[in-house]
Amino acid sequence: MTKEYDVELHQIRKCFGSTVVVDDFNLQVERGECVTFLGPSGCGKTTTLNMLAGFLEPDGGTLTIKGKPMNGVPSNKRDLGMVFQTYSLFPHMTVAENVAYGLKLRKIPKSEIAARVNKVLELVKLPHLADRYPKQLSGGQRQRIAIARALVTEPSVLLLDEPLSNLDAKLREELREEMKRLQQELKVTTIFVTHDQEEAMYMSDRIVVLDHGRVEQIGTPEEIYQRPASPFVHEFVGKSNRFQVKLAATDEHLWHFATKEGILLQADRHSRQELTGDAAVAYVRPEHIVIQEVVGDAPPPSMNTVFGIVRLVSFLGSIVEVIVECHGQLITVRTGIAPHLHLVENKFVQLSWDSQHVSAFPAKEA
Known part of the structure; x- marks a missing residue:
């Protein structure tokens, strides 16, 4: 069965003067999929979204929506819904009038407008606020109305440009749950832009990780986190040592590494097909490290096992984060609450991890 793609980007390129801000961007988004552009400020994610929306024109490559070429097509002819970082609601219009605005521009009959506005306000659970003005709403309510306004036109593709960044942490969490529910219920193809890793993991079917205008990796949240394709992805998504x-x-199954301080590491060779040269960089996630108390002197160093002194203990609710100094290097450990494990500063501890949890890359890629 042939897959249907609602959005296709092929070798998209964008320059501002002599600066290349997006380069060789390739992506196919399936119908009903939620894809997130994730990366630091200036990585090209919003620029790419603006090219999709028609606010910017690519300098190279082709952009297709629903099988139709979009290069040169104005934004109002692209059948898109867009939610911005700021709510962009008309202050002189009621909630119902704001939501109905796009339908009026499309000259939809009044009776149908009323029905569709009521339906979408029900979807975002705000039908009781139809007669209020934006200034009478909370930040979360305004953003829900902005989402309703984007959905009421039944767009082919929904574009979300960091829509939760102006909200406080609790409200942000509540609204992302609501947005995921809506996206899955309506099965609307969605492209979401954020620099928040947790938000991207929660919302996405797939994530596109960007850095300096180039795609570093495209994959499911699990693939991005568990099998990073580059040092940048390993360091940007989640915490890493x-x-x-x-x-x-090296042997058939393992690479054997050593730091200049004497820490010895092994990595499964499946974590990377090939290492060129002897200089490399290795990563271990904090939650993959086992921490144990040690009584007496430290044994000699061994593979994937180090000994050190606890320098900082932070309680984070369901987990404890521990910073341990080992051979002059600070190593972060995240572990569950364990009554038998009494972790305090200056305690002597052992850290160990499995070779399958070590990722290795050539040093020149780092």
Whole structure:
């Protein structure tokens, strides 16, 4: 069965003067899929969204929506819904009038407008606010109305440009749950822009990680987190402990590394097809490290096991984050609450991890 793609970007390129802000962007978005552009400020995610929306024209490549070429097509001819970082509601219009605005521009009959406005306000659970003005609403309510206004026209593709960034943490969490429910219920193809990793993980079927205008990796949230394709992805998505290492030996299944401080690491070779040269960088996620108390002197160093002194303990609710100094390097550990494990500053501890949880890359990629 042939897959249907609602959005296709092929070798998209955009420059501002001599600066290349998006380069060789390739992506196919399936019908009903939610894809997130994730990356730091200035990585090109909003620029790409604006090219999709028709606010900017690509300098190279082709852009297709619902099988139709969009290069040169004005934004009002693209059948898109868009929700901005700021609510962009008309202050002189009621909630119902704001939501109905796009339908009026399309000259939809009044009776149908009323029915569609009521339906979408029900979807965002705000039908009781239809007669209020934006200034009478909370920030979360305004953003829900902005989402309703984008959905009421039944767009082919919904574009979300950091719509939750102006909200406080609790409201942000509540609204992202609501947005995910709506996206799954309506099965509307959605492209979401954010720099918030947790938000991207929660919302997405797939994530596009961007850095300096180039795609670093495209994959499911699990793939992005568990199998990062580059040092940048490993460091940007979630927390990681980074080790500057040299390749000491290799066999059929494992790489053997050592840091100049004497930390010894092994990594499964499936984590990377090939390492060129002996200089490398290795990563271990904090939650993959097992921490244990040690009584007495430290044994000699061994593979994927180090000994050190606890320097900081932070209680984070369901987990504890521990910073341990080992051979002059600070290593972060995240562990569940364990009554038998009494972690305090200056305690002598052992850290260990499995080779399958070590990712290695050539040093030149870092």
